[in-house]
Amino acid sequence: MCLALPAEVVSIDRANDTAIVTLGPVKKEISIALLDDLAPGDFVLVHVGFALHKLSPEEAERTLALIRQSGEDPLEEFAA
Amino acid sequence: MTLMSRFSSRLDVTSGTIDMTHGSGGRATAQLVSEVFARHFDNPILAAGNDGAAFDVPAGRLVMSTDGHVISPLFFPGGNIGCLAVHGTINDVAMLGARPLHLAAGFIIEEGFPLADLDKIAASMAAAAQEAGVPIVTGDTKVVEKGKGDGVFITTSGVGIVPPGIDISGANAQPGDKIILSGSIGDHGIAILSKRANLEFDTEIKSDTAALHELVAHMIAQVPQIHCLRDPTRGGLGTTLNELAQQSRVGMRLREAAIAIKNDVRAACELLGLDPLYIANEGKLIAICPAEHADRLLAAMRAHPLGREAEIIGDVVADSNAFVQMETHFGGNRIIDWLSGEQLPRIC
Amino acid sequence: MKYVDEYRDGGLARKLAATISREANTGRTYNIMEFCGGHTHAIFRYGVQDLMPENVRFVHGPGCPVCVLPIGRIDNAIELAEKHGAIVCSYGDMMRVPASERRSLIKAKAEGADIRMVYSIRDALKIARETPDREVVFFAIGFETTTPPTAVAIKEARAARLKNFSIFCNHVLTPAAVAHILSSPEVKDHRTVAIDGFLGPSHVSSVIGSRPYEAAARDFQRPVVIAGFEPLDVMQATLMVIRQLNEGRYEVENEYFRVVTRDGNRKAQALVAEVLELRETFEWRGLGEVPLSALRIRDAYAEFDAEERFSIATRKVKDAKSCECPSILRGAKRPTDCKLFGRTCTPENPIGSCMVSSEGACAAYWTYGRFRFGTEGRALDRAKEAVQ
Numbered sequence: 001m002c003l004a005l006p007a008e009v010v011s012i013d014r015a016n017d018t019a020i021v022t023l024g025p026v027k028k029e030i031s032i033a034l035l036d037d038l039a040p041g042d043f044v045l046v047h048v049g050f051a052l053h054k055l056s057p058e059e060a061e062r063t064l065a066l067i068r069q070s071g072e073d074p075l076e077e078f079a080a
Numbered sequence: 081m082t083l084m085s086r087f088s089s090r091l092d093v094t095s096g097t098i099d100m101t102h103g104s105g106g107r108a109t110a111q112l113v114s115e116v117f118a119r120h121f122d123n124p125i126l127a128a129g130n131d132g133a134a135f136d137v138p139a140g141r142l143v144m145s146t147d148g149h150v151i152s153p154l155f156f157p158g159g160n161i162g163c164l165a166v167h168g169t170i171n172d173v174a175m176l177g178a179r180p181l182h183l184a185a186g187f188i189i190e191e192g193f194p195l196a197d198l199d200k201i202a203a204s205m206a207a208a209a210q211e212a213g214v215p216i217v218t219g220d221t222k223v224v225e226k227g228k229g230d231g232v233f234i235t236t237s238g239v240g241i242v243p244p245g246i247d248i249s250g251a252n253a254q255p256g257d258k259i260i261l262s263g264s265i266g267d268h269g270i271a272i273l274s275k276r277a278n279l280e281f282d283t284e285i286k287s288d289t290a291a292l293h294e295l296v297a298h299m300i301a302q303v304p305q306i307h308c309l310r311d312p313t314r315g316g317l318g319t320t321l322n323e324l325a326q327q328s329r330v331g332m333r334l335r336e337a338a339i340a341i342k343n344d345v346r347a348a349c350e351l352l353g354l355d356p357l358y359i360a361n362e363g364k365l366i367a368i369c370p371a372e373h374a375d376r377l378l379a380a381m382r383a384h385p386l387g388r389e390a391e392i393i394g395d396v397v398a399d400s401n402a403f404v405q406m407e408t409h410f411g412g413n414r415i416i417d418w419l420s421g422e423q424l425p426r427i428c
Numbered sequence: 429m430k431y432v433d434e435y436r437d438g439g440l441a442r443k444l445a446a447t448i449s450r451e452a453n454t455g456r457t458y459n460i461m462e463f464c465g466g467h468t469h470a471i472f473r474y475g476v477q478d479l480m481p482e483n484v485r486f487v488h489g490p491g492c493p494v495c496v497l498p499i500g501r502i503d504n505a506i507e508l509a510e511k512h513g514a515i516v517c518s519y520g521d522m523m524r525v526p527a528s529e530r531r532s533l534i535k536a537k538a539e540g541a542d543i544r545m546v547y548s549i550r551d552a553l554k555i556a557r558e559t560p561d562r563e564v565v566f567f568a569i570g571f572e573t574t575t576p577p578t579a580v581a582i583k584e585a586r587a588a589r590l591k592n593f594s595i596f597c598n599h600v601l602t603p604a605a606v607a608h609i610l611s612s613p614e615v616k617d618h619r620t621v622a623i624d625g626f627l628g629p630s631h632v633s634s635v636i637g638s639r640p641y642e643a644a645a646r647d648f649q650r651p652v653v654i655a656g657f658e659p660l661d662v663m664q665a666t667l668m669v670i671r672q673l674n675e676g677r678y679e680v681e682n683e684y685f686r687v688v689t690r691d692g693n694r695k696a697q698a699l700v701a702e703v704l705e706l707r708e709t710f711e712w713r714g715l716g717e718v719p720l721s722a723l724r725i726r727d728a729y730a731e732f733d734a735e736e737r738f739s740i741a742t743r744k745v746k747d748a749k750s751c752e753c754p755s756i757l758r759g760a761k762r763p764t765d766c767k768l769f770g771r772t773c774t775p776e777n778p779i780g781s782c783m784v785s786s787e788g789a790c791a792a793y794w795t796y797g798r799f800r801f802g803t804e805g806r807a808l809d810r811a812k813e814a815v816q
Contacts, residue, residue, distance in 0.1 A: 002428045002573040003353045003466060004631045004657075006431040024347030024429045027282035031550060033580040034696045043431060045634055045687055046351075048427050048519070049548025050577045053634040053693050059686035060431055063656075067435075067664050071443025073450075347429055352547070410659055411438040412475015417795045424520035425547055426786065427574060428465045428493060 004047035006055045009040050021046060087111045096195040103189070103223025113221060116199055117187075120206035125182070125217040133217035135182065140241035145172035149234045154197065157271045158286030161234055162201035164362060166208040166216070167291045168313070169238040174293035175309045175365070177248035177300055178240030183209060185219040185236050190229030198232065212291040214238070240293075246300060252307035253328035257396040258374035260367045261338075262295070262381055263288070263389040265317050266345040269359030273348070285344045290363030295386045299367065302380035308368035311361070318357035318416045320366060321404045331399020334406040334416070338393040352425035357416060359423070368396060431686070435658030436474070444663045445479035452670055457483045459622040460669050461759065463606065464491035464629040465787030466657045472792055474659040484666065487623055488789045490605060490757040493569045493598075494521045495781040495788050496712045499745040501598055502527035505567045508596065509541035512738050514563040516543045516596075517552035522569060525784050528745050533567075549581040556585070556593040565734045568595045573631040575599045575723065576696035579703040582725070582732045596734040597725055600710065602632045603640045604721035608712075610648040614760050621759045625669040627662065628654035630684050637692025641680045649678045656684040703729055711744065713781060714757030753780035756789050763793040770794065 007021035007028070017033045021044065031050045032038055044051035091111060101108035118126055125133045149165045166183065173180040185205065189198065209216050242248075271287040292311065300306060308328070312320035317339070325332050341349075341356050349356045363386065369377050374392055381387030394406075404416040452458060462468060468488055471477055477486065490496050502525055509516040516533070523534040523545055537543040542562075546552055549566050556564035568578045578595060585593045606626065614621045628641055633654045641652045651672035655665030665683040672679065682688050703726060710722030725733035734740065747753055751773070752766035763769045763782070773779040775791055782788035 002464075002570060002631045003426060004573065004634075005350055005429075008430070023351055025283065025344045026347040026351060028351065031577070031580060033584075034576050034693060034699070036695060045631065047573055047631060048577050049550050050580065052573065052576070052631065052696065053687050055431055055687050060434075063661075063664075063683070063686050064434055067440055067444065067660050070447050070664055070667055071440055073443075073446060350429065350432070408473070408475050409438055410436060410441055410474040410476075412478040414473060414475050415795055424523055424545065426521045427519045427570065428521060428787065 002047055004045045004052060006043050007046045009038055009042045009044060011040060012038060019051065021051070086114075091115045091195060093195045093199045098189050098191060098193040098195065098198065098223055100191055100223055100225070103221065109221060116195070116202050117219060117221070120202040121209065121216045122206070123215040123217065125215065131218070133182065133184070135217065137181065137239075138241055140243055141178075143173050143176045143178035143240045143242055144237065145169055146235065146237040147172060149236070150230060151272070152230055153272070153275045154201070154231050156275050156287055159289040160201055160204050161232065162205035163208040164287075164289050165234045165236040166205050166212065166214075167289050167362060169236040170212055170214055170291045170293050171311045171365075173238045173240035174296040175248070175311055176240070176242060177246040177296065177306070177309065178242045179297060180212070180214045180238050180240040180293050182217045183214055183236055183238045185216050185234060187219065187221045188229055188233040189221065189223050190231055191223055191226040193231055201232065208291065212293065214291070214293070243300070246304060248306055248309050250308055250310060250324050250327040253324055253330050253368045253396045254307065254370070255330055255396055255398040256371050257307055257368045258371050258392050259321075259332060259334070259394040259396060260369070260374065260378055260381065260390055261317070261340070261393045262365045262367070262387045263363075264340040264342050264345070265312070265361055265364065266341055266349065266356040266359040268362040269316070270345045270348045272360075273352070283344045283348055285342065285348070288361060288363035290386055292363065292365055292386060295381065295384045296365070298384050299377060299380055303369055303373045303377040305373055306367055306369045306377065309365055311365045313362060314360050315419055316356070316358040316360055317366070318355070318404070319419050321416065322402075322418045324366070324368065325402040325404050328396075329400070329402055331397045331402055332394055332404040333397055334394035334404065336406050336408045338391045340389050340391060353427070354423050354425060358419045432658065435656065435660040437660060440660055441479060441663060444660065444667065448484065448663065448667050448670065449481045451667065451674065452481050452484050453674060454483065457485060457622070458670055458673060459485050459487050459624045460627060460666060461487040461489045461609075461623045461625070462627040462662070463489040463602070464632070464657075465495075465785070466630065467627055467655065467662055468787045468792060470657055470659050470662055472795070476659050476662055479663070480666070484670065487621075487759050488792070489609070489759065490712070490714060491571070491602070491629060492785050492787050493571055493574070493600060494525055494785040495753070495757060496600065496605075496714060497522075497525070497569060497598055497781070498711045498713045498742075499527050499747065500711075500742045502533070503745065504740045504742055505596060506531060506533060506536045506541065507740070508565050508734065508738060509536060509543050512563065514542070514565045514738075515555060515559065516541070516565050516567055517546045517555060518543065518567040519547075519569065520545050521785065522567060524778070525781055526778055549577050553581055553584060553590075553593065556590050557588070560592055562592060564593050566593075566595050567598070569598045571600055571602050571629070571632045572635045575700050575704065576635060576693070579699040582703045582729055583699070585732055586729065594732050594734040594737045595725060596740070597704070597723060599704070599723045600712065601721050601723070602629060602636070603644060604718055605712065605715070606641070606644050607648070608715055608718045608721070609758060610644065610650065612758060614758065623650065623759070624673055625651040626653070627665050627669065628652045628680070630655060630657040630661070630688070633682075633684065633688045633692065635693050635696050638680050638682050638688055638690050639692075645678050645680050651678045651681070653681045654684050654688050656687070713747070714754035748779050751780040753782045756782050763790040766790070
């Protein structure tokens with residue numbers, strides 16, 4: 001699977017189908033030719049200089065909640 | 081100024097370029113040396129005008145080191161090939177516990193190289209040498225045909241004296257010793273990558289290139305019992321620790337949580353698929369000392385500007401396989417292996 | 429880094445590990461093939477295997493486009509630079525892979541071939557625009573994640589009327605490989621290679637969606653859980669596979685739903701379909717000819733197809749005689765079963781692709797498998813199983 005990372009869209013250049021994204025403090029110009037309806041503040045998955053897909057913050061939160069839930073020990077509440 | 085008057089006209093340092101005559105050993109070479117190198121490096125030994133340098137040395141064991149610098153790009157955030165060369169050799173000498181005395185600098189310059197760049201590099205070297213108190217006392221200049229050099233290659237050699245009673249070597253690490261790292265890793269390598277063609281990104285990261293000899297002198301004064309010192313340059317922390325483990329025939333156990341990495345560096349490494357453990361540093365050092373002295377050494381390092389972020393990152397253990405292992409943030413264990421060849425950015 | 433660090437939390441990892449230990453049925457083993465190289469990387473880098481119980485094992489799959497590219501195709505890439513004088517642009521991953529006569533892109537470059545490493549195909553387009561008098565060929569590799577960028581680049585090249593740009597296309601398809609492995613005799617009939625379930629690739633799936641795996645899950649009756657590539661994702665997805673196996677289910681589930689949807693990226697899929705089409709068959713190193721498993725450039729865009737432009741003939745080149753990469757890629761043998769492993773074949777001197785790629789089984793095993801501590805010697809055994 002290919003190395004791809006979530007980055008935040010900072011600005012969009014519609015004429016050239018590119019955007020500036022930040023990954024933490026690092027900025028990079030990438031192509032957004034594979035996506036529609038992007039806005040600054042969106043998070044996208046970046047692979048080899050292209051945005052492949054939007055990342056949903058709600059679903060990200062739900063994933064973490066699911067992982068936390070998986071980590072719960074059903075017997076814990078019965079421990080003395 | 082008598083040196084300058086030998087030549088009919090000054091070198092055009094703003095827009096001139098190096099040509100083959102500058103390497104021929106004749107008048108053109110003399111002018112180049114005089115108006116670029118000697119002008120900046122300016123010190124009594126160099127001004128004597130001989131092919132070599134003669135000087136007295138204090139008592140003690142003599143240490144010598146040499147380094148070739150072929151870095152590309154020549155200019156990068158935080159420095160250039162010139163100051164890098166000066167710092168690099170000062171550090172190599174210092175890693176043996178020695179006080180650096182003097183430097184020699186050899187230049188192999190490509191035909192067509194801009195004099196303005198050469199001048200900048202020489203000025204930078206002079207400033208670095210001056211700040212460090214380690215003058216460049218002799219050197220050499222050659223010119224190669226266009227296409228046979230990458231702008232300029234610089235070789236620096238240095239000599240120093242080890243104070244009596246100090247025995248610092250990569251072979252001295254003992255099980256039970258503590259491993260201390262002077263600061264964040266990966267800064268230099270990422271600063272370089274940020275400039276190379278085909279791999280560009282905006283980042284604030286500057287190279288950490290610095291002369292470490294004063295930090296070392298301070299450390300040795302506080303803890304003369306230091307066993308090993310080494311600066312994790314090419315190949316990074318991972319490679320250097322493996323070298324030490326191999327040389328001393330010991331193992332190492334590190335804690336990832338104790339290894340400082342700046343956020344920019346971390347993010348850039350993620351983007352490129354690189355491991356910060358293997359990225360070059362030019363202003364950091366590793367110290368290995370007996371456990372009973374570790375806290376005192378750490379305090380000494382933190383008291384110095386170049387050691388403010390020093391941390392104890394692990395322990396030396398007995399291990400006939402000389403493995404370097406690390407407890408990850410995640411709680412698992414991984415081996416920090418030797419790097420084979422340069423790390424290349426990856427897509428998968 | 430947002431949406432990255434949260435999924436690397438060690439505290440959560442230990443809790444998840446405890447749950448996995450509780451739910452993994454001690455009466456059986458769970459052999460989970462993690463198809464993609466990125467998952468293998470996460471497992472080793474974070475030491476995820478250390479947190480698994482003995483009976484949960486990861487089986488390394490051929491999801492490394494570097495490992496499965498046949499030698500003959502790398503020879504072609506070198507040929508494009510050496511014989512045809514093209515500027516060949518390649519991702520870093522391919523540079524050191526050994527081809528025929530122990531040559532590689534990086535060795536050819538050292539001998540004067542104009543081979544340049546790039547991070548993105550956009551860099552290759554830039555080079556083509558800047559050097560209109562030179563032919564520029566992009567060495568395209570990768571699964572479905574990396575294919576849409578190639579399609580975009582071809583369209584951009586057409587729009588810009590570039591006359592000196594072409595692609596040497598080696599894009600391969602994931603579901604075809606998965607089905608091929610599951611139909612192989614070792615797995616299907618002889619069961620010498622046990623694969624109980626799959627961790628589906630993260631980013632391939634962001635492009636193709638989760639739907640394409642449904643046929644494989646149903647026909648071969650194995651659970652597939654699409655997993656994100658951070659270590660907590662891998663663990664959560666592993667738990668989901670274990671639960672499916674315990675409950676006798678074989679469905680496609682999606683752990684990486686913050687990015688992956690059932691449909692995937694329709695726009696990307698359409699772009700790919702417009703520019704590329706299926707090859708009848710394509711050779712995969714280690715798997716032989718796999719039908720309908722790779723893509724070529726459509727005739728309508730033939731001017732951007734390096735194979736048309738330069739009349740490339742691909743020779744079938746056998747791997748070095750004792751190199752066991754083919755079997756290792758299928759999960760049929762372990763690195764230690766290969767006579768060359770650790771002797772003539774090491775990361776410094778790789779003979780096969782499994783050693784050269786940082787996610788290849790042999791490279792991973794070399795790094796992880798020489799790991800021995802006193803009382804924790806079991807870590808070595810687990811490491812052996814992990815790359816089985």
